[in-house]
Amino acid sequence: MSAARQQLLDMLTAERDQQIALLQAFVRTDTCNPPGDTRQGAGLLGGFLDRHGLPHRVVAPQPEMPNIIGHVDGHGPGRHLVLNGHIDVFPIGNRDSWSRDPLGAEIAAGRLYGRGAVDMKCGTVASLFTYAYLARVRDAWPGRLTLTVVSDEETGGRWGADYLLENLGEEVLGDCVLNGEPSSRHTVRFGEKSILWLRFRIKVPGGHSAYPHLSPSANKIAARLILDLERLERLEPEMPAGVRAVLERPDVRRSMDEGLGAGAADVAMRLSLNIGTLNGGVKTNMLPEDCVFEADCRLPIGLTRARVMAEVAQILQGYPEATVEEVLERTVEPAASDPDADMVRIIQANAAAACGVTPLPIVNLGATDCRFWRNKGVPAYVYGCSPEGMGAPDESVEVEEFLNVVRVHVLSAFDYLAARDPDRL
Numbered sequence: 001m002s003a004a005r006q007q008l009l010d011m012l013t014a015e016r017d018q019q020i021a022l023l024q025a026f027v028r029t030d031t032c033n034p035p036g037d038t039r040q041g042a043g044l045l046g047g048f049l050d051r052h053g054l055p056h057r058v059v060a061p062q063p064e065m066p067n068i069i070g071h072v073d074g075h076g077p078g079r080h081l082v083l084n085g086h087i088d089v090f091p092i093g094n095r096d097s098w099s100r101d102p103l104g105a106e107i108a109a110g111r112l113y114g115r116g117a118v119d120m121k122c123g124t125v126a127s128l129f130t131y132a133y134l135a136r137v138r139d140a141w142p143g144r145l146t147l148t149v150v151s152d153e154e155t156g157g158r159w160g161a162d163y164l165l166e167n168l169g170e171e172v173l174g175d176c177v178l179n180g181e182p183s184s185r186h187t188v189r190f191g192e193k194s195i196l197w198l199r200f201r202i203k204v205p206g207g208h209s210a211y212p213h214l215s216p217s218a219n220k221i222a223a224r225l226i227l228d229l230e231r232l233e234r235l236e237p238e239m240p241a242g243v244r245a246v247l248e249r250p251d252v253r254r255s256m257d258e259g260l261g262a263g264a265a266d267v268a269m270r271l272s273l274n275i276g277t278l279n280g281g282v283k284t285n286m287l288p289e290d291c292v293f294e295a296d297c298r299l300p301i302g303l304t305r306a307r308v309m310a311e312v313a314q315i316l317q318g319y320p321e322a323t324v325e326e327v328l329e330r331t332v333e334p335a336a337s338d339p340d341a342d343m344v345r346i347i348q349a350n351a352a353a354a355c356g357v358t359p360l361p362i363v364n365l366g367a368t369d370c371r372f373w374r375n376k377g378v379p380a381y382v383y384g385c386s387p388e389g390m391g392a393p394d395e396s397v398e399v400e401e402f403l404n405v406v407r408v409h410v411l412s413a414f415d416y417l418a419a420r421d422p423d424r425l
């Protein structure tokens with residue numbers, strides 16, 4: 001083992017309390033989105049970077065949604081690795097549903113509780129320490145390490161990762177991306193479904209409910225349309241053979257179901273449809289003249305937006321009262337990176353050493369900012385804590401799992417930049 005790698009291991013062990021303390025401070029800082037104001041969270045992380053003398057700057061196309069980027073160069077030319085995490089988190093929701101303070105970062109029975117603890121403040125803190133620790137041993141690796149900590153991830157990324165890639169180009173592209181979104185110790189994510197959010201509106205004359213012969217009900221039409229939209233889940237993706245071969249492996253399927261819940265392996269292979277909101281009608285005895293509902297479609301690898309929208313258009317031929325519009329300004333197609341890349345093998349080796357489990361490559365069911373890099377041709381990989389409970393009341397992360405993720409990120413970033421053979425770690 002090299003002296004620099006041993007130094008990293010020593011730092012990881014000696015500074016466990018500092019790693020936990022930063023995560024607690026971050027969880028105690030309200031960065032819920034909506035409303036999406038992440039200035040205090042960015043200030044906390046910027047203060048950490050300042051205290052460690054680490055180069056960084058703020059890029060804020062929206063003042064209340066700042067992004068942090070920074071670069072550390074090694075001893076000469078080499079690979080360019082980008083670390084990516086986000087500051088914003090889901091809303092707290094109904095506080096009465098929480099048994100602990102959602103901004104308390106309380107540790108109980110080995111778990112740290114609070115909104116965003118899993119998604120993804122633990123992963124973002126892993127990126128911060130990876131950046132800090134590798135800067136201390138920069139003479140031991142060539143190339144460049146870039147930190148990107150963004151806002152607006154939970155609402156599409158227009159002012160976050162998407163903005164950085166469209167406006168800063170090569171500065172933030174890199175040769176590979178390492179991200180700490182939830183994945184579980186069982187999996188490393190090499191691809192993900194894409195998001196297609198649709199808003200449907202049904203408009204009819206309306207009237208008194210005692211006179212249904214004069215107008216149909218917008219709500220009833222919406223109910224029938226929702227059932228017909230389930231046809232979208234039967235669309236067969238034209239999945240690349242290599243991706244399909246990986247996702248159909250029995251061991252990969254088992255790992256997906258173990259890490260993400262029974263049935264996850266099947267969901268990864270097809271479109272999923274959720275009706276997230278539905279609003280219609282103003283009074284019990286009135287025929288609703290207007291009904292609006294929003295659908296969240298998650299497209300698997302090999303199923304394009306154009307194909308889904310063509311099917312939606314065909315369904316709407318039977319609903320002349322209905323119209324549809326896309327909610328997100330820009331939809332990114334589903335994409336996958338090489339599941340056998342050296343970064344995957346590096347993560348697997350370091351994860352196995354950290355917790356005794358070798359994570360297998362899978363496609364993510366949710367969306368991450370990695371999609372913006374993949375669609376620019378840059379491979380991107382996700383390894384993080386278990387997604388269990390993310391976005392729910394009493395969201396929490398196992399402290400030891402968080403510390404293992406920090407370790408895996410630090411050592412994997414070093415091994416990638418130092419071009420170390422993962423079979424000989």
